[in-house]
Amino acid sequence: MSTRTSRDSTPGDDVLVRRIDRVLAFMSLGLLALAIVCFFSVIIGSSSGADMRSGVWPTVGLLTYFAPPVAFACLLAVLIMSFVRRARANKAR
Template sequence: MSTPSPSDDLPVRRIDRVLAFMSLGLLILAIVCFFSIIIGTATGMEQADFATGAWPTVTALVWIAPPIAFALLLAVLIMTFVRRSRANKGR
């Protein structure tokens, strides 16, 4: 007969969707924080101002958020590949 059509694809689970949007959200947050540091530096803020207030958190987010987002995306990919391989074994 014929091969299965793409419409026979597995549905997207809620956990996959949540992890994907968390990854996207963390990347957007990191980019916004990066541009806020650039704008803060360009407006003439002195280096001492970046050591107080919310700036240490903003700086930490620029360094920490992208690797976490990458790990979440990797988890989504691995879960999807495992789920598809299990579904193909059952056919």
């Protein structure tokens, strides 16, 4: 049983994690993992002599370039939204 009073609570205790925060965080993690997998597949494919100008390889190459900045933008959006939400919660006190 907790005997915590209102003065024992920290400023960010009552801030809930919303669904959009979870979605953006997991999307960021997924895009980063996908970029790493694509990077290693390009390395393995080019060393094994695959034709990088046909098939699925151009898409894999583009994912290697564009997924990390999009993942960073998603992570930045999550951070900004959580800072704004915490600031509003602290201001309401």
